[in-house]
Amino acid sequence: MTPYYPLRLASERPVSVWAIAASLAALLGSLIALALAVIGLYGSLPTAVLLVMAALGQLLWYRLGPVAAQALLWPALGLLTLCLVSYLLPEHWLPHAAWDRLADRLLTGSLLVDWRPPLLLTLCLIALLLSLAVRTRAGLGAPMLLGIAGLLLLAQAAEAFHSAPALLSLRGSWLDQAILLTLLAGQMVDVAGAWQQHAFRLRRALWPALCLALLSLLFWHHQKALGERELAERIGQQHAQMAESLSREIHDHLAAMRRFANVWRLTAATPGSTDWATQAAPYQRDFRYFLNIAYIDAATRIQLVHPPNAHNLRILGSRLLEDQPAGREAVISALQHGREARTDIIELLQGGPGVIHYLPLFLSHESHPRGAVAMVVSLPVLAETLFTAIDPGTQQLSLFHGGERLAHQSAEARLGPWQLEAELDLSGIPLVLRAEPTLPRLLGDLPRQPVVSLSVGLLLAQLLYLVLFSQQEMANQHRAVRRTNHELRREIRKRTRLQQEVEWLAGHDELTGLPNRRTFLQALRAHDPRQPISVLLCDIDHFKRINDRLGHLEGDRYLIETGRLGREVIEPAGGLFARLGGEEFVACLPGREGPEAMRVADTLREAVAARGLTHADGTPLTISIGVATGAPGPLGVDDLLNAADMALYRAKGAGRNRARLAESLAAPGSEELPKQP
Numbered sequence: 165m166t167p168y169y170p171l172r173l174a175s176e177r178p179v180s181v182w183a184i185a186a187s188l189a190a191l192l193g194s195l196i197a198l199a200l201a202v203i204g205l206y207g208s209l210p211t212a213v214l215l216v217m218a219a220l221g222q223l224l225w226y227r228l229g230p231v232a233a234q235a236l237l238w239p240a241l242g243l244l245t246l247c248l249v250s251y252l253l254p255e256h257w258l259p260h261a262a263w264d265r266l267a268d269r270l271l272t273g274s275l276l277v278d279w280r281p282p283l284l285l286t287l288c289l290i291a292l293l294l295s296l297a298v299r300t301r302a303g304l305g306a307p308m309l310l311g312i313a314g315l316l317l318l319a320q321a322a323e324a325f326h327s328a329p330a331l332l333s334l335r336g337s338w339l340d341q342a343i344l345l346t347l348l349a350g351q352m353v354d355v356a357g358a359w360q361q362h363a364f365r366l367r368r369a370l371w372p373a374l375c376l377a378l379l380s381l382l383f384w385h386h387q388k389a390l391g392e393r394e395l396a397e398r399i400g401q402q403h404a405q406m407a408e409s410l411s412r413e414i415h416d417h418l419a420a421m422r423r424f425a426n427v428w429r430l431t432a433a434t435p436g437s438t439d440w441a442t443q444a445a446p447y448q449r450d451f452r453y454f455l456n457i458a459y460i461d462a463a464t465r466i467q468l469v470h471p472p473n474a475h476n477l478r479i480l481g482s483r484l485l486e487d488q489p490a491g492r493e494a495v496i497s498a499l500q501h502g503r504e505a506r507t508d509i510i511e512l513l514q515g516g517p518g519v520i521h522y523l524p525l526f527l528s529h530e531s532h533p534r535g536a537v538a539m540v541v542s543l544p545v546l547a548e549t550l551f552t553a554i555d556p557g558t559q560q561l562s563l564f565h566g567g568e569r570l571a572h573q574s575a576e577a578r579l580g581p582w583q584l585e586a587e588l589d590l591s592g593i594p595l596v597l598r599a600e601p602t603l604p605r606l607l608g609d610l611p612r613q614p615v616v617s618l619s620v621g622l623l624l625a626q627l628l629y630l631v632l633f634s635q636q637e638m639a640n641q642h643r644a645v646r647r648t649n650h651e652l653r654r655e656i657r658k659r660t661r662l663q664q665e666v667e668w669l670a671g672h673d674e675l676t677g678l679p680n681r682r683t684f685l686q687a688l689r690a691h692d693p694r695q696p697i698s699v700l701l702c703d704i705d706h707f708k709r710i711n712d713r714l715g716h717l718e719g720d721r722y723l724i725e726t727g728r729l730g731r732e733v734i735e736p737a738g739g740l741f742a743r744l745g746g747e748e749f750v751a752c753l754p755g756r757e758g759p760e761a762m763r764v765a766d767t768l769r770e771a772v773a774a775r776g777l778t779h780a781d782g783t784p785l786t787i788s789i790g791v792a793t794g795a796p797g798p799l800g801v802d803d804l805l806n807a808a809d810m811a812l813y814r815a816k817g818a819g820r821n822r823a824r825l826a827e828s829l830a831a832p833g834s835e836e837l838p839k840q841p
């Protein structure tokens with residue numbers, strides 16, 4: 165089967181070797197991406213399925229064409245849009261827990277994060293598929309979509325180097341990124357050549373839009389970091405408050421203990437079991453983590469214990485000096501020195517880690533302690549008291565002393581990547597309370613605003629590209645239209661000039677610039693019939709000799725000079741001087757009778773003779789003129805001209821260089837002027 169090269173076919177240009185190589189590279193890129201995506205199926209299944217769909221869609225696009233590819237592209241885009249919506253929808257519209265329940269129903273034990281690709285990869289995949297959906301056309305925004313995909317991949321890679329542990333919504337596997345990079349490279353290789361023709365417009369539109377996309381990404385990163393920090397601070401604060409309230413409570417229990425010890429100062433006898441139970445009960449009730457409140461005699465023997473449960477009764481009679489050596493110092497301090505003391509964290513006689521507070525017990529006014537009150541704080545019970553206030557679905561809690569874990573409450577959901585620690589003071593013993601928020605809680609509490617602003621920013625960048633690109637296109641079209649208009653105007657001017665030239669040539673003689681026979685006859689016909697008109701037919705004498713002796717060029721010059729002279733004489737007299745052809749000129753003098761016309765004719769004749777135009781033998785150039793006058797009334801143009809011609813003939817016959825008035829058309833009473841030499 166012939167491979168499909170959409171751009172080459174669409175452009176209808178000859179397919180170059182480079183273009184074929186680019187298409188093959190794109191095909192290869194899609195194949196590699198598909199292979200990698202299939203490998204990815206062994207990892208996160210739903211993300212890998214989306215990647216397989218994208219890679220297969222791109223492969224089909226290059227192999228079989230856009231129509232076949234759309235069967236995969238659109239469903240993949242639909243799923244990705246759903247993923248994006250899950251990132252965008254505010255918690256109070258659709259809680260994260262609801263998405264998680266849906267994920268669990270689809271695959272037991274799975275969460276939403278198992279189903280959707282990380283945010284940046286989701287957006288990148290959408291951009292790549294959209295660029296195929298718009299058939300990689302520059303005018304429809306494909307270059308910007310590829311640019312956005314590239315930026316998103318860079319941002320995703322940069323997230324890996326971010327110091328704070330990224331939430332799962334950002335963590336992307338290197339394999340996923342490699343697949344997307346291969347898909348992007350495949351498309352870029354194929355279309356880069358085809359976009360050469362738009363290089364200028366692309367530069368103008370792409371850079372500002374890419375800058376906006378980059379700004380959106382930076383803004384998103386900033387907002388996301390801020391949101392995560394605030395969330396961490398909020399959780400940390402809750403956590404610290406919890407630790408602080410416990411520290412305060414422990415401080416309170418010490419004060420309560422002192423009160424308890426002082427009660428016995430009022431009595432003269434050592435405490436009896438009933439009194440002990442009565443006095444100890446409220447303390448034990450208030451501070452539930454007191455495993456027991458015991459009376460220790462001077463011989464360090466446990467005499468009384470409350471509450472009297474099986475665990476506590478079992479230790480009655482134990483001698484602490486021997487049975488609990490780890491707490492020996494505190495017992496001695498209370499019993500022998502009469503000083504309040506506590507043990508470190510020790511293994512209690514009832515089992516489990518704990519701390520025992522010893523307070524000397526003085527009777528009446530005795531100065532030496534009769535015994536001591538022992539208040540046993542069980543650390544697991546203390547932690548339990550603390551932990552019961554916390555929903556195990558939101559975080560996992562552990563209590564540490566040094567590196568040793570004293571108590572622990574597991575979370576009922578998958579843990580997030582964060583560990584928050586708060587210090588706790590157990591009457592001088594430093595403890596650490598570690599909280600690990602669960603992933604659903606973190607993702608549910610994360611603000612959606614950064615994702616919204618990123619999506620809107622990228623959308624605006626895409627729109628900016630489209631606007632700038634089409635603006636450039638329109639500017640180009642405007643330029644082309646302006647150019648065409650300019651050429652059109654020039655052409656019109658040229659044609660008008662040509663037409664005027666043709667028109668002028670039709671009515672003028674090219675050599676002398678004088679009106680020609682046609683114009684002359686038109687002037688004659690336009691003559692006012694109420695007025696007389698005279699016609700002067702002028703012929704240069706022996707002009708052939710000029711040509712023969714002085715050459716045609718000189719002959720032409722003589723003709724031009726004669727024409728100029730004719731105009732100089734005739735036009736001031738209100739007439740028109742024209743060239744009939746050859747060496748023959750003609751003039752008309754409207755409103756002039758024969759005698760007047762004869763005077764003008766002689767003026768002209770004399771002017772020519774005096775002009776200094778000479779024959780080869782030095783004799784001056786002369787002209788002969790035949791004059792005919794038409795009386796007012798309808799004009800017989802041919803008759804008038806014939807009459808003038810006859811008069812000219814007579815002038816020539818009479819020896820040349822003279823004017824003759826036609827007799828036949830002469831007004832009654834007119835006379836022929838005296839002959840000139």
Ligand SMILES: Nc1nc2c(ncn2[C@@H]2O[C@H](COP(=O)(O)OP(=O)(O)OP(=O)(O)O)[C@@H](O)[C@H]2O)c(=O)[nH]1
Pocket residue numbers: 675703704705706707708709711715716717718719720723745746747816
């Ligand atoms: N140089 C030049 N010669 C022209 C032009 N038109 C006509 N001629 C010449 O004008 C001459 C006219 O000669 P003829 O008709 O024999 O008349 P002529 O020599 O002037 O003699 P007469 O009219 O009898 O005085 C010819 O030799 C033509 O070739 C032109 O445009 N330029």
